[in-house]
Amino acid sequence: NVTFGYDPDNPVLKSLSFKINSGEVVAIVGPTGSGKTTIVNLILRLYEPQKGRILIDGIDLREIELRCLREQIGLIPQEPVLFSGTVMDNLRIAIPHMSIGEIKERLRKLGLEEFLLKLPQGYDTRVVEGGKNLSVGQRQIISIARALLTDPSILILDEALSSIDPISEFMIQEVLKRSLQNRTCIVIAHRLSTLRLADRILVVVDGRVVEEGPHEELIKKRGVYSRLYETHFALARAQ
DSSP states (O other): OEEEOSSTTSOSEEEEOOOOOTTOEEEEEOSTTSSHHHHHHHHTTSSOOSBSOOEETTEEGGGSOHHHHHHTEEEEOSSOOOOSEEHHHHHHTTOTTSOHHHHHHHHHHHTOHHHHTTSTTGGGOEEOGGGTTSOHHHHHHHHHHHHHHTOOSEEEEESTTTTSOHHHHHHHHHHHHHHTTTSEEEEEOSSGGGGGGOSEEEEEETTEEEEEEOHHHHHHHTSHHHHHHHHHHHHHHHO
16 A cells, blocks of 8 residues: 655555565566656665555565665666776675675576676676666676676566667576576566566556556456557567
């Protein structure tokens, strides 16, 4: 029953309720302005609900120390934040206590090292501020690697694949499939093709969950999700 608005008199989320099970991958879809990114902002405690509660393992987020909460959450945003330095410098920011050898070993186990080694100088590839000398796909791989290095209990992809080309998207999805096993994940989806990662889909319209279920079930309902899905592929064919 979460209600929240950046302007309290104009709520974005309206008595919103849903539950995500441990280890489940849940996608949240909906029209622009429906409240998808606002949900992420509340989970990260960038804002707090005006009404209602958000619980993790039965504990109200407001009772959890902010640093402890954010250590358990990995965020992969639509626009990766990269700093001037090398690829390794950008990775070590997330886990400064780990040695370079330990970082490489963890990335190897995650199945990410092969993608990073394809960069011009591998881990030593220079990155300009914002990663402007890299492709969108390369920037996103670094962002994903940095988030997963912290081994978060909860991973959030906030429209993380919406700006990349289809080949990079497929490559990154293959990485994520391996990395999401036994990890709770919330996918804020702009491209409906990203939904292949999800166990369950929540459809949010005007700040409320109006449909939920697996892809096939929602398609059969011929409701909001089905219309969104059909519109997406009609646009893809037109392009």
